[in-house]
Each structure stands twice: as C-alpha cells, then as structure tokens.
Amino acid sequence: MSDDLERWLRDGVRPTEFPPAPPGLRARLVELEQRPIGTRRRGPWKHSLILVPVTAVAILAVATLIGGGQKPSVSGPTSGSSAHDVGSPSPTIPSSPLPTGGIGESRAIELASVNSIGWTLIAASAGRYGDLKPPGSGPGDDIPPDRFVWAVKFASEATICNPLGVCMSPRPGTVTVYLDYFTGTFLSSAGFSAAGPTPSAPSPPVTFSFDVENRSHVPVIVSVASDTGAVLPGFEPGQRGTISIPLLNPRNGVSIEVEGGECRLLASGNFPTPEPFTLLVEDGPESGTVTISTIADASSTPIPLPSNSLVGCGG
Amino acid sequence: MRHVPSTAAPSEAHRRFLVLASEELDRLYRLAGLLLGSGPEAQDAVGDALERGWQSADSLRNGGDFQAWLDRILVNVCRDRLRRRSHIRFIALAAYHDRSGQVDPYQALAERDALTEAVARLPPDERMVVVLHFWHDLTLAATAERLNWPVGTVKSRLNRALGRIREGLVQGELRL
Numbered sequence: 001m002s003d004d005l006e007r008w009l010r011d012g013v014r015p016t017e018f019p020p021a022p023p024g025l026r027a028r029l030v031e032l033e034q035r036p037i038g039t040r041r042r043g044p045w046k047h048s049l050i051l052v053p054v055t056a057v058a059i060l061a062v063a064t065l066i067g068g069g070q071k072p073s074v075s076g077p078t079s080g081s082s083a084h085d086v087g088s089p090s091p092t093i094p095s096s097p098l099p100t101g102g103i104g105e106s107r108a109i110e111l112a113s114v115n116s117i118g119w120t121l122i123a124a125s126a127g128r129y130g131d132l133k134p135p136g137s138g139p140g141d142d143i144p145p146d147r148f149v150w151a152v153k154f155a156s157e158a159t160i161c162n163p164l165g166v167c168m169s170p171r172p173g174t175v176t177v178y179l180d181y182f183t184g185t186f187l188s189s190a191g192f193s194a195a196g197p198t199p200s201a202p203s204p205p206v207t208f209s210f211d212v213e214n215r216s217h218v219p220v221i222v223s224v225a226s227d228t229g230a231v232l233p234g235f236e237p238g239q240r241g242t243i244s245i246p247l248l249n250p251r252n253g254v255s256i257e258v259e260g261g262e263c264r265l266l267a268s269g270n271f272p273t274p275e276p277f278t279l280l281v282e283d284g285p286e287s288g289t290v291t292i293s294t295i296a297d298a299s300s301t302p303i304p305l306p307s308n309s310l311v312g313c314g315g
Numbered sequence: 316m317r318h319v320p321s322t323a324a325p326s327e328a329h330r331r332f333l334v335l336a337s338e339e340l341d342r343l344y345r346l347a348g349l350l351l352g353s354g355p356e357a358q359d360a361v362g363d364a365l366e367r368g369w370q371s372a373d374s375l376r377n378g379g380d381f382q383a384w385l386d387r388i389l390v391n392v393c394r395d396r397l398r399r400r401s402h403i404r405f406i407a408l409a410a411y412h413d414r415s416g417q418v419d420p421y422q423a424l425a426e427r428d429a430l431t432e433a434v435a436r437l438p439p440d441e442r443m444v445v446v447l448h449f450w451h452d453l454t455l456a457a458t459a460e461r462l463n464w465p466v467g468t469v470k471s472r473l474n475r476a477l478g479r480i481r482e483g484l485v486q487g488e489l490r491l
Contacts, residue, residue, distance in 0.1 A: 005477060005480060005481060006449070006477070008430055009430065009434070009445065009449040009450075010449050013349065013424065013431070013449075013450045017420060018344075018345045018348060018349075018420050018421070019344075019354070019420065020340075020341045020344070021340035021341050021343070021344035021358075021361065022344070022358055024358060024362075025340050025344065025358060025361055025362060025365070026337070026340065028362050028365055028366075029333055029336060029337055029340075029365065032329075032333065032365065032366075032369045033333050264436065265432075265436065
C-alpha cells in the first residue's frame with residue numbers, strides 16, 4: 001500500500017495545471033529595483049486576505065474618493081522610465097519621448113495603489129495624456145492632452161452607480177488612475193466595465209438566519225461563510241442555537257463547514273438559495289465523525305448561541 | 316543602536332537577485348500555492364519572500380544555490396502562515412466574490428479528491444514535507460535543505476504523514 005500511496009501522491013498534481021506568477025509579483029521586483037537599499041516597503045500592497053467581516057468595495061465610489069481626497073505628496077526616486085505593461089518582458093515604445101525628471105514606475109504604482117487595496121495591477125504606462133486618456137472622454141475632461149502623466153491600470157470588480165445611487169450588480173472591470181508624471185499628484189481616474197442589462201436599486205445586506213442542533217456526541221465548530229463575512233460558533237453535544245450572518249446578495253447563499261478538534265473537517269455543504277432551515281449534526285458511521293442534514297423548519301424566534309469554550313480554526 | 320537605512324544604489328548582489336528571482340517567480344508561486352492551498356495567499360507569501368530575499372541579498376555568495384536559498388526563505392514565510400492559521404481564521408475574499416467563473420486552482424486542488432484533501436489537512440510541518448517531496452519533486456536531501464532540518468527528521472515527518480493518510484484509508488475515511 002505504501003508504494004501505491006506514494007505513486008498516487010506523485011501523480012496527483014501536475015505542475016502545468018497551475019497558472020504563472022501574477023503580474024503583481026513582477027511589479028514587486030520592479031519596485032525593489034527602484035527602492036534604495038535598506039528601506040522597506042510601505043503602503044497598501046497586501047493582496048487579498050482580509051479578516052472578516054468585510055464589505056464589498058465599489059470601485060467607482062473609491063475612484064471618486066481618490067479624486068476627492070487623495071493628493072499625495074511626492075518625494076521619490078526619479079527616473080526616465082519608459083512606459084510598459086507590468087509583467088511584460090519588453091517595454092513598449094511611447095509615442096513621444098519621455099522627459100527626464102519624472103517619478104519612477106514603482107513610485108507611480110505605489111501612489112496609485114493608496115486607495116486600491118485588493119485591486120490587481122494590470123499595467124503602468126507613462127506618456128502624454130492624449131495618448132493614454134480613456135476612450136470617450138469628453139469636454140468635461142480638463143487635462144491638457146500634451147501633459148505627461150502616469151496611467152496605472154487595475155482590475156477588480158466594478159459596481160457601477162449613477163448619480164442617483166442606482167447601481168448595477170458587481171462585474172469585472174478596470175480602473176485607471178492618472179497621476180502627474182513629474183510629481184505623482186492625482187489628476188483623474190476612470191473606471192470601465194462591460195455594460196450590464198438592467199440597473200437595480202441598491203440594496204443593503206440582508207441577515208440570513210438558520211438553526212443548528214448538535215445531536216451528535218462530538219463537539220463541533222460550525223463555520224459559516226457568506227459573500228460578506230463569516231462566523232464560527234461552537235456547539236457541544238446537545239447544544240443548539242441560531243446562527244445569523246449578513247448576505248450582500250441572497251442568491252450567493254452560504255457555505256458551511258463543520259469542524260471537529262484539531263481543525264479536522266468533518267462535513268461541509270453549500271446552500272446557494274437559503275431558506276430558513278435547521279442544520280442537524282448527527283453521529284457519523286465511525287466514531288468521532290458526523291453527518292449533516294437539514295430540515296425545512298426553524299424556530300420563529302432566534303435561539304441564543306450556546307456558551308462553551310470551543311474555538312474554531314481555519315485553513 | 317539605531318538602524319540607519321543605506322541609500323546606496325543596488326549592489327551587484329541585489330542586481331543578481333533581481334535577475335535570478337525573475338526567472339524563479341512562476342516556480343515560487345506554484346510552490347507557495349501548493350503549500351498554502353490558495354492563489355491569493357501564495358501571491359502575498361511570494362511577495363514577502365522577495366522582500367526578505369532583497370533585504371538579505373548580500374548574504375548570498377556568488378556560486379551559491381540561489382534556488383535553494385530563496386526556497387528556504389519562501390518555505391519559512393509559508394510555515395509562519397500555516398502556523399498562524401491555527402489562531403486566526405482568514406477568509407479569502409476572492410473565493411467568495413469572484414463572479415467571473417474563475418476558480419483558484421490551489422483551492423480546487425484541495426477539494427479535488429480525498430487524497431489531496433487529506434494532504435491539505437495534515438499539520439503544517441507534515442504538509443510541507445509531502446508537498447516539497449512529492450509535488451515539488453525534491454529529493455529528501457533537498458527537502459531537508461529547504462526546511463533546514465536533518466534528513467532523518469524529514470524521513471520521520473514524511474513517514475508520519477504517510478501513516479496519517481494511510482490510517483485514513485484503513486478507517487475508510489478516504490476513498491481513492
């Protein structure tokens with residue numbers, strides 16, 4: 001069995017099935033190159049793990065925030081960097097030569113990233129604004145077309161809202177932040193996303209509740225995650241309670257993992273369109289295991305979560 | 316004594332670091348993804364490892380094994396992250412907010428079959444040994460070098476990990 005097990009392990013993973021390093025990591029190397037030796041990185045570069053609970057980010061709203069309040073002061077290394085896509089091996093040649101004395105690419109990315117936590121860097125380009133400005137920008141755009149700028153483009157989900165606050169559901173999009181080429185001062189930002197079918201009124205998170213009843217002989221943690229948060233209360237054998245969790249979009253549902261001691265996953269399930277129910281945790285076929293099932297019934301008033309010393313863990 | 320950062324231009328060692336690290340990025344990202352089981356967290360871990368490597372690039376002598384050196388830094392970063400998981404639960408937002416249909420291949424790996432799921436459940440040290448030896452195709456000696464352990468420790472941890480997985484097979488918890 002040992003040989004089989006080792007063979008199964010070796011054959012279980014194919015290196016080619018995994019993607020190459022994302023552009024952000026190559027941008028990190030560029031940033032290191034332009035940083036004085038001995039200094040450490042500052043700024044909101046951390047990528048994606050945020051302690052719950054959280055709320056979704058509306059890209060255009062944040063882009064507006066940048067425009068309204070973000071006026072970064074600049075004191076960084078300067079270079080005559082050419083414009084290029086981050087991560088590509090060779091720079092593209094700008095349509096007009098870049099003047100000397102501009103801020104470097106890494107500094108531009110750093111400044112543009114101040115209010116862009118969680119966004120993925122796509123490209124940073126320098127050149128005349130007329131060559132880099134967003135397509136379709138009209139008379140309201142007062143940046144002279146011959147002004148040299150940095151255009152730093154990010155990808156993320158965009159929630160498009162009109163001035164009355166009527167929003168479309170989030171969809172993949174991009175935001176380009178324009179900075180003055182010499183000082184890094186914020187000039188403008190523009191967001192793009194594929195057109196959506198029908199605007200929908202903005203809706204606040206709803207609270208979804210369901211009951212849990214631990215009928216097993218195993219102390220368990222019931223870890224529940226939604227599109228905006230997670231909770232992980234513990235249930236000793238015989239205990240019951242009502243779990244409540246906010247949902248930005250009720251159609252996203254919740255996912256549930258039942259953990260035993262030492263972070264051991266005992267059971268899991270997804271509930272994409274949750275209706276009120278009671279989650280039953282019952283003894284499994286083997287000692288120390290459990291099964292989960294639901295019954296379409298829940299208490300009319302919330303049952304307080306039980307008191308115990310169980311602590312969840314993750315991974 | 317206060318540490319006063321130098322403002323010197325990149326040294327030869329730092330320039331060498333950038334060139335070699337650039338060639339290793341894909342491999343490092345995959346290793347971190349396999350160790351941590353999450354693409355976004357792997358990106359953060361590799362970023363941290365690059366930062367640490369950059370800070371100590373002068374310690375790598377010419378002719379040294381750059382790959383092993385940077386692997387060791389990355390493995391330490393991942394080990395710290397795996398151990399922290401027992402205290403704090405993090406939720407990868409991308410996993411819940413991604414409506415574009417893209418799947419994190421590292422998360423998918425852990426959910427693909429009982430065997431890979433069992434590896435994901437191993438304690439951090441045992442998981443790292445299994446990933447480095449079986450999935451990253453390192454010899455026992457190379458695995459020991461990355462983990463800064465004696466080869467005997469690698470063997471014992473590997474045996475313990477295999478035993479734990481095998482025990483699950485015997486008890487019927489895992490079906491291949």
